[in-house]
Every structure is written in C-alpha cells, then in structure tokens.
Amino acid sequence: MLEVRDLTCGYGREPVVKNVSFSLSGGQRLAIIGPNGCGKTTLLRAITGALPSEGTMELDGRDLRSMTARERGRRIAMLHQTSLAGFSYTVWETVLMGRFPHLGRGLFSAPGEEDRRIAEECLRKLDLWQERDRPITELSGGQLQRVMLARTFAQTPEIIILDEPTNHLDLKYQVELVDELRLWTGDKKRAAAGVFHDLDLAFDFADTVLLMAGGETVSFGPADKVNGGDLSRVFGIDVPGHMRESRERWRGFGG
Amino acid sequence: MSKTGGKFAALGLFALVALMLGVGVGSVYISPAGVLAAIFGGGDESTRTLIMSLRLPRVTLAFLTGAALSVGGTVMQSALENPLASPFGLGVSAGAGLGATAVMVTGLAGGVMGAFLLPVAGFAGGLLTVLLTLAMARAFDRRLTSVTVVLTGMVISLFFSAIMDLLSAMNPDYAQRIGLWQMGSFAARGWRGALVLGPVLAVCLAIFIGCARELDLLTFGDEQARSMGMEPDRVKRRLIALVAVLTGTAVAFSGIIGFVDLVAPHVARRIFGAEHRRSLPAAAVLGGSFTVLSDLVARTAAAPREIPVGAVTALLGAPFFMYIFLKKRGR
Numbered sequence: 001m002l003e004v005r006d007l008t009c010g011y012g013r014e015p016v017v018k019n020v021s022f023s024l025s026g027g028q029r030l031a032i033i034g035p036n037g038c039g040k041t042t043l044l045r046a047i048t049g050a051l052p053s054e055g056t057m058e059l060d061g062r063d064l065r066s067m068t069a070r071e072r073g074r075r076i077a078m079l080h081q082t083s084l085a086g087f088s089y090t091v092w093e094t095v096l097m098g099r100f101p102h103l104g105r106g107l108f109s110a111p112g113e114e115d116r117r118i119a120e121e122c123l124r125k126l127d128l129w130q131e132r133d134r135p136i137t138e139l140s141g142g143q144l145q146r147v148m149l150a151r152t153f154a155q156t157p158e159i160i161i162l163d164e165p166t167n168h169l170d171l172k173y174q175v176e177l178v179d180e181l182r183l184w185t186g187d188k189k190r191a192a193a194g195v196f197h198d199l200d201l202a203f204d205f206a207d208t209v210l211l212m213a214g215g216e217t218v219s220f221g222p223a224d225k226v227n228g229g230d231l232s233r234v235f236g237i238d239v240p241g242h243m244r245e246s247r248e249r250w251r252g253f254g255g
Numbered sequence: 256m257s258k259t260g261g262k263f264a265a266l267g268l269f270a271l272v273a274l275m276l277g278v279g280v281g282s283v284y285i286s287p288a289g290v291l292a293a294i295f296g297g298g299d300e301s302t303r304t305l306i307m308s309l310r311l312p313r314v315t316l317a318f319l320t321g322a323a324l325s326v327g328g329t330v331m332q333s334a335l336e337n338p339l340a341s342p343f344g345l346g347v348s349a350g351a352g353l354g355a356t357a358v359m360v361t362g363l364a365g366g367v368m369g370a371f372l373l374p375v376a377g378f379a380g381g382l383l384t385v386l387l388t389l390a391m392a393r394a395f396d397r398r399l400t401s402v403t404v405v406l407t408g409m410v411i412s413l414f415f416s417a418i419m420d421l422l423s424a425m426n427p428d429y430a431q432r433i434g435l436w437q438m439g440s441f442a443a444r445g446w447r448g449a450l451v452l453g454p455v456l457a458v459c460l461a462i463f464i465g466c467a468r469e470l471d472l473l474t475f476g477d478e479q480a481r482s483m484g485m486e487p488d489r490v491k492r493r494l495i496a497l498v499a500v501l502t503g504t505a506v507a508f509s510g511i512i513g514f515v516d517l518v519a520p521h522v523a524r525r526i527f528g529a530e531h532r533r534s535l536p537a538a539a540v541l542g543g544s545f546t547v548l549s550d551l552v553a554r555t556a557a558a559p560r561e562i563p564v565g566a567v568t569a570l571l572g573a574p575f576f577m578y579i580f581l582k583k584r585g586r
Contacts, residue, residue, distance in 0.1 A: 048482050073484020080479055087474040087529040101484030109468050
C-alpha cells in the first residue's frame with residue numbers, strides 16, 4: 001500500500017535522508033532502526049507532510065504530497081513520543097478528536113453517532129471506557145499514551161506511523177503497546193511503521209526491518225534476515241553478542 | 256438541564272449581576288429597576304442621561320474589552336500550545352503603547368484629531384508589532400514553533416517598551432498622560448469604542464468558534480495536529496493575525512488592561528472544560544464581567560479619584576490566578 005522510493009529530504013541544503021526506499025503492505029509491521037541522527041525521525045516527518053521531500057512517496061499509487069491534510073489524516077495516523085498534556089481535555093474528548101479528519105467543516109463539524117460509536121469502541125478495546133471523564137492532565141505517562149493510542153485507532157487509518165512511542169514508558173506499557181499494535185495489524189489490511197530506539201522491542205514488534213545509517217539505507221527486509229554484522233557495524237557495538245549476554249543475565253532471575 | 260447548561264446559566268446570571276452593578280453603582284446609586292426604566296426610555300431626565308451617555312457606554316466598553324482580551328488570550332494560548340502565552344506577550348500591548356505614545360509626544364493627540372488618531376495609532380501599532388513578531392519568528396524558524404514565537408514576542412515587547420519609556424522620559428510634559436494610557440481606562444469614551452469593538456468581537460468570536468476543533472487539536476502541538484489531518488502553520492498564522500486585530504482594537508480605545516487575557520481563559524477552562532466550543536464563549540463572558548467589576552472598583556474605591564483599571568485587574572487577577580493554581584496543585 002505504501003511505496004517509498006529514493007526519498008530524499010532534510011532541513012537545510014544538506015539532505016538528512018538520502019535515497020531511502022521501502023514499502024509497506026497490509027498486515028506488515030516495519031521497524032525503522034539506526035543510530036541517533038541517522039534520519040529515522042526525519043523520514044517519518046516527510047511521510048506525514050511536515051517536511052518537503054523529493055522522490056516517490058505513494059499510497060495505493062497516489063502521491064502522498066498531492067493529498068490534503070484531511071485526506072492524509074483519514075488514511076495515515078501517527079502515534080508520537082509520550083509528552084505531558086498541557087490542557088485538561090477529558091479522555092473522551094481527546095479520543096473523539098481522532099475523528100477530526102472524518103468530520104465536516106465549520107458548522108458541520110460536530111461528531112456524529114458513528115464517530116461516537118467508533119470512539120467508544122476504541123476506548124473499550126483499550127480498557128479506558130471507565131476513565132472517559134478523567135482529565136488527561138491527571139494521567140500517568142503510560143495511561144496517557146494508551147489514550148493517545150486510542151485516539152490513533154479512532155482515526156481509523158490504514159497505516160499507523162510510530163515515532164518512538166515507548167520512550168519513557170514502563171516495560172509493562174511498552175509490551176502492551178506492541179501487543180495492541182500487533183492485534184491491530186492482524187486483519188492483514190492495516191499496517192504500522194515505526195521508529196524504535198530499543199532494538200529488543202523493535203524486533204519484538206516488527207516483521208520487517210529498515211536499517212539506516214547516515215541517512216541512507218543499509219538493509220531492508222524480513223526481520224529474521226537482518227545481518228548481525230550490519231547491526232554491529234552501524235551501532236558500533238557487538239549487537240548480537242550484547243543481546244545474548246543480556247539474555248544470559250536474566251536467566252538467573254526466578255519468578 | 257444538563258450540567259454544562261446549568262453552568263452557562265450561572266455564568267449568564269453572574270454577567271447580568273456584574274452589568275447591573277456596573278451601571279447602577281457610582282456617585283449616584285440607581286436601583287436595577289431604575290436602570291431598566293432608563294434604558295427603555297422611562298424615569299427622570301437626569302438619570303436617563305447619566306445612564307445612557309455615561310455609565311452604559313462605559314460598562315459596555317469595559318465588558319467588550321474584557322471579552323475581547325479573554326477571547327484573544329484563549330486563542331493565543333491554544334495556538335501556541337502554551338498556557339502562559341497571551342496577546343500582550345506577542346507585542347500587542349507594547350506596539351499599541353508605542354503607537355499611542357508617538358501620537359502623544361508629537362502633540363497630535365490633542366483636540367478632535369486626537370480622539371481619532373489615538374485609537375488608530377494604538378491599533379496600527381499593536382497589529383504591526385504582532386506581524387513583525389511573526390515575520391521575525393518565521394525568519395528564525397520557518398515552522399513557526401511556539402517557543403520561537405513566544406520568545407520573539409517577549410524580546411520585541413521589551414524593546415518597544417524601552418523605546419516608549421525613552422520617549423516618555425524625553426517628553427516629561429506628556430509622561431503622565433502616557434503613563435495613564437498604559438494603565439488603561441474606560442472613562443469618558445462615549446459609545447464610539449463599543450460601536451467599533453462590538454462588531455469586531457462578534458465576527459472574530461464567530462470565526463474562532465468555527466475553528467474550535469482546529470484549536471483543540473493545536474493544543475497538542477503542530478506535529479500531532481498535522482497527523483490528525485490539519486495544516487497547523489496556515490491555520491495558526493490566520494488565528495494569530497485575527498487575535499492581533501481583535502486585541503489591537505480593544506486596547507486602541509481603552510489603553511492597556513493587563514491580566515484579563517491571561518486569567519479569564521484559565522478560569523473558563525477550569526469551569527467549562529478545555530474544549531473551545533465551550534471555553535471560548537465562557538472566557539468572553541467571564542472576562543467581560545470581570546473587567547466590568549474591576550472598572551467598578553476602579554471608579555468607586557477611591558472616589559472621586561479614579562484608580563487605573565489596569566492596576567485593578569492586576570491587583571484582583573494576580574492573587575486569584577495564584578489561588579487557582581495552588582488549589583490545582585493541592586489536589
């Protein structure tokens with residue numbers, strides 16, 4: 001469904017992302033990994049239209065850049081890094097905001113029966129229904145991120161883009177988030193692509209991996225075919241060795 | 256009646272009481288019945304004149320000014336996703352002050368011309384300063400990030416205030432007048448201010464409420480707003496320009512009245528929730544009523560002397576603001 005070919009983009013004259021190509025089809029979960037400053041987040045920002053870019057970027061054959069923000073919002077949603085909520089919207093109001101790209105404009109912008117039904121369904125699915133009247137300013141980081149995930153689901157997109165969504169989250173919330181996204185892509189029609197810092201979590205989440213370094217593609221393919229040598233070279237540390245050691249360390253713990 | 260409906264009814268009642276007090280209390284006390292009689296053409300001649308040509312225009316202008324500043328503050332805080340942002344912080348007040356000061360020190364503010372020139376210069380000064388702030392912020396940071404806008408506004412405000420102080424110091428004859436203008440007043444402004452500000456407020460408020468959902472999204476920041484399907488940059492630029500027009504018009508007629516633009520939006524959000532389709536009209540009525548009561552204090556507390564209303568709003572607003580925040584912390 002999403003086809004990115006030879007994408008180049010950046011902030012100034014010097015491009016940050018150079019000729020990156022990847023594709024995403026229904027049911028797929030893509031992890032974009034690479035060391036700090038390799039252009040992962042910049043790549044995501046180009047996809048969401050926050051940055052101008054060159055190269056091909058098509059959703060079912062249509063150039064993403066030719067879509068209006070609303071059109072894009074109906075098809076691609078984004079889950080951002082956790083942040084503090086500044087304004088005291090309730091959980092319900094926040095999740096209902098996900099319906100924005102589906103609403104009319106101005107006087108016709110009130111959410112309808114269908115919008116409310118979808119928002120309720122998303123809240124119930126994530127066990128948030130009983131929290132619906134709480135202000136989001138009172139939630140913990142993990143709860144807030146769950147609300148944001150519900151809002152992303154309520155947008156009923158075909159693709160969810162993740163920008164390090166598990167940063168600052170407890171392990172429990174990290175695992176839950178990945179599980180929810182796995183369920184969500186389970187219907188084989190929807191897909192997710194995300195930037196992850198934690199390689200363990202990235203491989204837990206993804207079936208496909210795009211490895212980047214210096215703004216360029218190092219490898220793109222099935223997660224279980226990623227070359228350990230490539231990982232070690234890019235991250236400057238023996239990655240497979242480190243992971244094995246870490247696994248060993250945990251073996252001793254009971255429970 | 257729904258919970259929100261009840262709250263709005265209470266707010267309406269509060270506004271009505273504020274307006275009645277504003278019109279009724281003063282050098283001569285006039286009962287609510289007397290006020291209503293005068294408005295509908297009854298009562299004795301002198302009371303009617305007092306109400307229709309002095310108190311009512313003054314109270315109306317105070318209400319509209321407070322409402323305009325509060326609405327401007329609400330939009331600004333959301334558009335810049337910063338609960339401490341305000342139109343004044345963007346340079347509206349400093350710019351308007353500089354414009355008005357320029358007119359005063361050149362001696363143009365006297366006479367019939369002055370009555371026309373002062374508001375025009377104040378309005379133009381405020382609007383141009385906001386546009387300058389936006390242009391400069393954009394030059395630093397093409398995406399118009401909130402932090403850049405707030406910082407640029409602050410620097411430009413301080414710079415213009417310094418020029419204003421300099422002009423004031425070099426022209427001691429006008430210093431007192433400049434000082435008073437900076438503190439704001441609704442005295443002896445006639446109906447002109449209300450007649451201009453009223454329609455401007457109505458149009459702006461309608462547009463803002465029409466953009467209520469966009470404003471809701473903007474409070475989550477540009478990136479999130481964009482990923483939910485809107486173009487934050489364009490919408491933000493338009494909203495901020497409108498806020499400049501609205502608050503520029505407000506300060507043009509009555510000078511700088513601080514704190515309303517900061518306090519009213521917070522109180523409105525706390526009582527009516529953060530959603531803009533409720534918090535915008537609530538902030539307007541709350542800010543308007545608060546300003547009417549502040550003006551009442553300003554002209555009666557030390558009668559026959561008048562305290563600048565800007566000082567009253569700050570004196571009442573600052574502790575109230577602290578109370579709201581400490582109470583929130585305490586929970």
